[in-house]
């Protein structure tokens with residue numbers, strides 16, 4: 001066995017997924033620090049390396065990735081379910097993008113070392129312990145500045161997920177990854193799950209020509225989703241600014257999270273697949289109305305119940321009901337949790353940073369903000385105010401807590417001139433370029449004024465909520 005290798009660095013970043021990449025890209029642009037990045041996977045990109053083949057970003061590529069490097073061509077699609085909206089990268093494009101960012105951008109700075117196929121084992125008095133998954137080489141990293149945990153937002157995805165119910169021998173339960181490689185043709189499908197993966201899977205089956213009545217969807221809960229029309233940057237940024245205005249106006253008036261969500265639905269910012277079912281989920285995903293219309297064509301929806309077991313006889317549900325099987329039924333497991341509930345403990349502490357959401361669901365923008373804040377000369381107490389964690393639970397009931405924390409963080413960041421200047425130009429900020437477009441767009445001016453007028457009333461109204469006032473002010 002080789003002797004233990006010892007490395008010294010300013011920052012050790014655990015995780016080369018989208019979060020670790022956006023943080024590191026920002027930090028090395030703004031600070032003279034060197035960074036060691038470590039990941040157990042063979043390449044950067046995190047969960048995108050194992051994503052199902054028809055996966056796409058649910059937001060535009062124009063504001064995803066790392067600040068230094070454009071993803072895609074900032075093109076507005078003119079055909080398909082995304083017509084009229086900014087392009088959204090496929091999984092393979094995202095994987096290529098992160099590989100290119102690592103090779104052509106981060107490594108060429110001379111400040112970044114990447115250790116793929118390397119497991120992080122923890123810290124003791126000697127330093128942080130790593131082991132190569134290929135050679136078994138042990139490495140100890142001595143960190144001069146901070147250890148950065150870029151894993152708290154890591155997603156649970158179908159390909160790496162353990163089925164939460166028993167399946168009898170001979171029954172095919174596949175992750176969506178395997179749908180492009182089926183041996184037999186003409187079967188029917190039971191899609192299990194209520195999140196964005198199940199929507200993507202049903203949408204893809206329909207797009208591939210599977211008749212709606214050959215799809216059964218076991219969807220235990222309903223989700224609130226952003227209408228993709230309002231989540232548009234650059235030339236369509238007026239819609240995004242209108243969303244910001246609707247967001248603060250609805251927050252200033254809402255008695256509870258449900259009233260807030262219904263108000264946003266009336267303003268056409270939120271949408272749900274079944275307008276007759278009250279959503280319990282909100283994960284910040286976006287969808288187009290064309291996709292929603294397609295999904296509504298699936299009528300065989302099993303609601304409010306979960307799968308308990310699958311056997312040759314069919315599906316046993318948690319209320320004891322049995323759904324009969326048809327010959328050759330293919331079950332598609334879309335029950336992986338996706339983004340986990342996030343911790344709200346302060347992110348900066350001596351020698352450590354743990355990345356969190358500080359924006360409403362925009363993972364890479366949040367991580368880049370951490371990089372920009374870390375490069376500031378401020379102390380940790382100030383940095384924690386600039387990066388107030390947004391308490392994401394995935395539950396619609398938590399929406400107002402998300403709104404309140406995100407607004408408070410945004411107000412704090414807007415008062416730091418250096419950060420404000422960086423943020424206004426950051427390609428991950430969906431509102432980038434809004435100010436420059438105002439001269440030609442009265443709708444943008446009106447939305448901008450409504451946001452400025454609405455933030456104060458929204459924050460005062462939210463702070464007056466008894467339970468939250470005690471916990472987050």
Ligand SMILES: Cc1cc2nc3c(=O)[nH]c(=O)nc-3n(C[C@H](O)[C@H](O)[C@H](O)COP(=O)(O)OP(=O)(O)OC[C@H]3O[C@@H](n4cnc5c(N)ncnc54)[C@H](O)[C@@H]3O)c2cc1C
Nearest residue numbers: 015017018019039040046047058059120153154155362363
């Ligand atoms: C299908 C899908 C679509 C999405 N679309 C969007 C979108 O449009 N916009 C958006 O903002 N978000 C989106 N998300 C949320 C998504 O989770 C983030 O965009 C982002 O990719 C998450 O990156 P991450 O780096 O936080 O986590 P991950 O991609 O999970 O990366 C974490 C990394 O840490 C590594 N790691 C963990 N523990 C160790 C250890 N002990 N040792 C070594 N390495 C370790 C893992 O190997 C992994 O590479 C989407 C999520 C999914 C599943």
